[in-house]
Amino acid sequence: SEKIWHAMLHGPKAKKFRKLLNKHLDGFTDSIIGNYKPVVNLYLGEDKVDEMKVMVRQLANEDIETTISFMHEYTDDALDLEREIATKMSELSFTDFEQVLHPVFEEDEFKLIIVGAILGALVGLFQLFVIFGV
Numbered sequence: 389s390e391k392i393w394h395a396m397l398h399g400p401k402a403k404k405f406r407k408l409l410n411k412h413l414d415g416f417t418d419s420i421i422g423n424y425k426p427v428v429n430l431y432l433g434e435d436k437v438d439e440m441k442v443m444v445r446q447l448a449n450e451d452i453e454t455t456i457s458f459m460h461e462y463t464d465d466a467l468d469l470e471r472e473i474a475t476k477m478s479e480l481s482f483t484d485f486e487q488v489l490h491p492v493f494e495e496d497e498f499k500l501i502i503v504g505a506i507l508g509a510l511v512g513l514f515q516l517f518v519i520f521g522v
Contacts, residue, residue, distance in 0.1 A: 389463035393456050409452070410445045417441050 396405045417440065421428050429437055464470075480488065493500070516522050 389460050389467065389469065393453075393460075397453065397456075406449065409448070413445050413448050414441050417444050 396402065418425070421437070432440075477485065477488070
């Protein structure tokens with residue numbers, strides 16, 4: 389769960405996650421105020437209520453990583469991700485399994501080909517000199 393949360397908080401979709409989080413925090417703040425909203429707006433003023441929402445969002449966003457760090461063990465146990473992934477991966481056909489792994493190695497595929505070519509050339513030269521005594 390640590391890697392999942394890290395990706396959510398710092399990955400390419402982190403801004404979308406923060407936007408969604410802020411939307412829910414505003415809804416949470418509104419639900420806390422509840423039926424007293426007219427009284428709160430009258431007493432504090434709508435500007436102060438909006439400032440309070442901004443403060444709630446800021447505090448939650450600043451402390452989210454610390455808060456989440458306490459949930460990793462529970463999340464891992466509750467989701468049982470390790471077993472779930474192992475089960476799903478074992479159910480894949482060879483072709484599907486290869487399609488899952490291919491993107492992981494695709495990034496370094498060219499490097500693997502170059503390294504293979506260099507190693508092949510070195511072994512060929514070794515054979516040429518040792519076996520054939522050239």
